[in-house]
Amino acid sequence: RKEVEQDPGPFNVPEGATVAFNCTYSNSASQSFFWYRQDCRKEPKLLMSVYSSGNEDGRFTAQLNRASQYISLLIRDSKLSDSATYLCVVSEGSGAGSYQLTFGKGTKLSVIP
Amino acid sequence: EADIYQTPRYLVIGTGKKITLECSQTMGHDKMYWYQQDPGMELHLIHYSYGVNSTEKGDLSSESTVSRIRTEHFPLTLESARPSHTSQYLCASSEDRNEKLFFGSGTQLSVL
Numbered sequence: 001r002k003e004v005e006q007d008p009g010p011f012n013v014p015e016g017a018t019v020a021f022n023c024t025y026s027n028s029a030s031q032s033f034f035w036y037r038q039d040c041r042k043e044p045k046l047l048m049s050v051y052s053s054g055n056e057d058g059r060f061t062a063q064l065n066r067a068s069q070y071i072s073l074l075i076r077d078s079k080l081s082d083s084a085t086y087l088c089v090v091s092e093g094s095g096a097g098s099y100q101l102t103f104g105k106g107t108k109l110s111v112i113p
Numbered sequence: 114e115a116d117i118y119q120t121p122r123y124l125v126i127g128t129g130k131k132i133t134l135e136c137s138q139t140m141g142h143d144k145m146y147w148y149q150q151d152p153g154m155e156l157h158l159i160h161y162s163y164g165v166n167s168t169e170k171g172d173l174s175s176e177s178t179v180s181r182i183r184t185e186h187f188p189l190t191l192e193s194a195r196p197s198h199t200s201q202y203l204c205a206s207s208e209d210r211n212e213k214l215f216f217g218s219g220t221q222l223s224v225l
Contacts, residue, residue, distance in 0.1 A: 008153075032212055043203055043216035044156070087156075091212050099212060100172075103148075103156040 003027060004090050006104040014112050017078045021107045023088030024070045031099070032091035033064055033071045037084045038106060044087055047073075078111045085109070116140050119204050119217035126194055127225050134189045134220045136204030145187040146214070148203040149173060156203065162187055194224040 006023045013019050025033075033050035048055065050062040050071050061074040075082055088104035117138040126132055138145065143164045148156040158171030162181040176198070177191050187206075191198055204217040 004155075034212070036214075041221075043219050044214070045216070046213050049213075101158070101212065101214070105153070105155040 003102045004088055004104040006086075006088050006107045008105055008107060010108040010110055012110045012112055013078055015078055015080060017111075018074065018076045019078060019109060020075075021073045021086055021088075021109075022070055023072070023104055023107075024068075025088075025090045025102075026069070027090070027092055028066075028069060030069075030090045030092050033062075034089040034091070035060075035062060035071075035073050036087040036089055036103075038087055039084045044103075047086070075109075078109075080111050080113065083109055083111045117204065117206055117215050117217045119202075119220050121220060122218060123221045123223075125223045125225065128193075128195055130194050132191050132194055132222070134202055134204075134222070136187045136189070136217055137185050138187075138206045138215070138217075139185060140206060140208075140215070141184065142206035142208055142215075143184065144207045145181070146205045146207075147171075147177075147179060147187070147189050148205065149175070150201045150203060150219075152201075160189065194222075196224045198222060198224050 003026050035047040036044040037047045038044040050064045054063040059076045063072045085106040085108045087106045090102050091099045120135045145162045147160040150156045157173035159173050159175040160179040162168045168179050203219045205214040
């Protein structure tokens, strides 16, 4: 079983639409959660961290459900510039203050005019 | 913007050649990482370092080696390139005790 699973998509949505991505993780001891954005042939960049209480940054809202072991990303009022692959990243503590990050394969979003 | 740089951006090389992919960061980060990513696939950790003279192998078996003689520099070397090494190689760094990763632009390696 994959440690971090995402629906690969692609999600093709019109401008202005609201779109939601889910990500499930297998290790219940996972401690930190992130969404990264990766444009085609570019490096990943941190979009936002995901906190237990849920957090919002403009049009983006991230939520964590520890009981069901999934995190979500909601994008409201989609823009053409939101087209990218969204990577779910989960961190597990590996002792002595260190940690290991596990990346999902990503969900591809295409926002259409 | 992240101050982490990778060279070359693209590299096409013949089988059997020795290559070194360069990665440098000017943020003073102790932690540095090398990831490998194939198109449409997840990133796989191949090497990491928590400071000078500290290097560890990651989750994905790799025939490459790394060194960390200076904080800012974390080169990756392939002694004898093969077509199976064709991939994108991404270098990243993070602050100590901070899990946010800053990535370089990557090196797209093609071995013929």
